[in-house]
Amino acid sequence: MSTIAEIAARLQGYDPQALSATQVGEFLAQLVEPLRETEQVAIFDALDRVLARDVVSPISVPPHDNSAMDGYAFDGAQLQPGQPLELEVAGTALAGAAWRGTAAAGQCVKIMTGAIMPAGLDTVVPQEFTQLLDGDRIRIPPRALRRGDNRRLAGEDLRAGEPALRAGQRLGPAACGLLASLGLATVPVVRRPRVAFFSTGDEILSLGDARREGAVYDSNRYTVFGMLKRLGCELIDLGVVPDRPERLEAAFRDAAARADAIVTSGGVSVGEADFTKAMMKQLGDVAFWKIAMRPGRPMAVGRIGGSVLFGLPGNPVAVMVTFLAFVRPALLRLMGATAPPPPLLKARSQEAMRKKPGRTEYQRGFVSTAADGALQVRTTGNQGSGVLSSMVHANGLIVLHHGQGNVAAGDEVDVMMFDGVL
Incomplete structure (x- = not known):
């Protein structure tokens, strides 16, 4: 297992005070190691689980040549042109x-x-193509079909002994149905990762707390929970942890003892008057980054015990963007x-957007279909990192890349869609 310093040494141009979004992805790919523990689960419990081993088809699907239509089967050699x-x-x-x-x-x-x-x-003519004649006879008109039409061949979907699904695939509804079509009642999957999460800060209120001046209700825990x-x-869920060394230490130690990963929000910005960063550094091997992105510049990553740590910024939109991106x-x-x-996805921007090269920007956007059938996108308005309603009104993020400059109305931009993610 590589240390933060060892991973950093392998990355060209690594600078924790000026990391590109691409470099963050490269770093995390080396920091995070896949879980090895597996379990066998029923197909009804396999949705969205990750397949632990290749599944080799025990049978051919379909097992026999069969008809793809209601109709009449016959020897197609009897067809004569015209x-x-x-x-x-x-x-x-x-x-x-x-x-x-x-x-x-x-x-x-x-x-x-x-x-x-x-x-x-070897051939099936659909029932609606035929004319019924007297004496249990049918008539097939000329040029209605060709020999072999409307026949499903044995094994044309899957052949016995061949891989049906590969290890590492996340099982969606189609994959679950495919497993069932093979007669498999259970499937080997990687165990679910255990993730501890909490919010930090004396200014954070839990639901049910009385309002007080300068304090805000915690939304980050609920968006992180949902994602x-x-x-x-x-x-x-470890709740809201106040900026007190003993409480932070207890939370981090508890999380590290029970979880594969820890996700926190707040306490990682430069100059913040709290103890979160100090406690992360005291208990683990942690790096503090300034990422060339907007929103979500500050971030902490590393390990505490055997757990991977993700210390996200405190602003609600920055939390969601850094979570989705990294x-x-x-x-x-x-x-x-x-x-x-x-x-x-590619979509035409419906408006001009100001953008300086040298950082990646994630604008909240709403994608729709233009009159000509092409995708178009507009921003949801105020792009402040504390405007959580902008994420509610968006159906995707407009990704303005590191080297990209200003965008004119009508320019094509990239969009990361939320469907299935948020």
């Missing part, structure tokens, strides 16, 4: 049981969707997830 085809119906094949008869030349079998294709038959919960972490990807790595982050 000619209709008349066939006698020899029987009916239902889903869930094989038809045991034999279809001779000039015959077909009425078949339901999902039914096993009878031996020797951690949606990520699938096991949560340890903490969430790091926790996904801790969970063993290997999928790349979702791609940024």
Whole structure:
């Protein structure tokens, strides 16, 4: 396990007083090591869990050639270019049981969707394409289909013995359904990471406290709770911790003893009159950063005991932005997830935005569809780091990159969407 100093030495141009957003991501990728403990869970409990090992398909899916349509199965070799085809119906094949008869030349079998294709038959004409004739006969018009149409081949989805899902995949609804289609009742997953979180500061009120001058109600704990919960972490809520050395020490020691990661908000800015930074440094191997970004410049990272520490700024929007930009990807790595982050979307800016090169800015934005079908985005107004309502009104973050300058109305910008994240 590398120390902060060892990781810093490996990063080109590392300067804790002027880190780019890219450098932060590179640092955290080396700081955070994936959990190794695994457990077996039922498919109904597997949603959003991270797969611990490759799942090899025990069967082929589908197990037999089957019909993709309600219609009539026949030997497609009987089709003649530009000619209709008349066939006698020899029987009916239902889903869930094989038809045991034999279809001779000039015959077909009425078949339901999902039914096993009878031996020797390779083509299905949809029922609505046919004309019923007298005497259990059908007529297929010319050029209605080609040989092999509407037949699902055995194993065309998955073949027995081949990997169905790879280790590190976060299991969504489709993956859970795929596992069930293989007859698997349980699946091996990485255990949930335990994350302790708390807010710091004498000015912070807990819900239920009487209001007092200069104090504000704690919102950060609830936004952090929501983001951690949606990520699938096991949560340890340590509440609001006042700026007293003995209380801070107790909270950090408790968190480090019980959690894989610790997320705090407040107490990491330069010149703050509190003991949070001093206690972090006393108890662990911690770096204090000034990141070239807006909002969310101050941040602390490191380890206390066996726990990874993320010390976030105190302003509500800065907490959420730094969590989305840095903490969430790091926790996904801790969970063993290997999928790349979702791609940024391109949208036309509906307004001009001032931006100086040399820092990454995350503007709260609302993405919609323009009259021409293209994506467009506007800001939600006041972009102050304490304006939490701006995150409520946004459906994504406009990402203005480190080297990017001013944006004119109509320019294309990158957007990080909230859907599924917030």
